[in-house]
Amino acid sequence: MLVGYARVSTQEQETHAQTDALQAAGVGFIFSEKRSGGSTSKRPALEEMLTKIGPGDTVVVYKLDRIARSLKDLLIIIERIEAAGAQFRSLTEHIDTRSPAGRMIFQIVGAFAEFERELIRERTKVGMAAAARRGVKMGRPTAMSEEDEAEAMRLWFTGQHTKSSLARRYGTHISSIKRAIKRYHARIQPDLLNAA
Known part of the structure; x- marks a missing residue:
């Protein structure tokens, strides 16, 4: 059975784009949640999905960064999926862990996704530091003058x-x-x- 997982961060609105793509790919059941991409303990729908899948199931996500925020996290989740006898597939990155080539590409793409997030984080820090040097006040304004x-x-x-x-x-x-x-x-x- 195809089992989907969809997640949006707390800043985003809805999972519709992901669930529509998963349904179009033939996914029968979708676990969905609005959470940041932290540890699995803070994502109950992901944890529930990982405990319910079994042999013959394939976990399908719209994009790798919907299921994990780091390569280490991604590898741990995939290991749990495979330990349950299930497979993994990403629609956007066209990754399917049923083949050795698919597993290799999956690890390469995961590493690049993590690298991209680190670059974005670094650029944000540099931008905030530059804004602070120019006298821009960060955060929300104070309630009183x-x-x-x-x-x-x-x-x-x-x-x-x-x-x-x-x-x-x-x-x-x-x-x-x-x-x-x-x-x-x-x-x-x-x-x-x-x-x-």
Whole structure:
């Protein structure tokens, strides 16, 4: 039996493109989930599929990076598939582990896919560092203006206000006040060290 696996990361929307391609390839049953590509323990649908497949089954994915995020992870998953007596097939990379040539191509493609992800990660880091040097602030904007945050910290350190009362006063969530206090402590520590 052809058994499909489809996954989208939490940032993506739906698995429809993958499931449509898998159904067009004749896949009868599809395990689907919205998870990042971390370990199998964090992907219950993948783990369930790996425990249910058996001899004569073929696991089919739309693309290699849907089932694994690293070559090591990919090889472990394929080993589990083969230990169950099943085979593996990728529609996009045209890989089929039923032949020695297919297994070799599978490992080469997996290595290149991992290399490409590492290049993307490296380019992202370089881009973020360059943006930071230009003064671009990373992450989401703070809930309060710098002036409001400074005033809130002055009030907080008088000891007469709670985090909840400050959150109400500035129309923000208590977690924003907690982050402001954490930022204040992060700024003050280097100043104390430099003064010593």
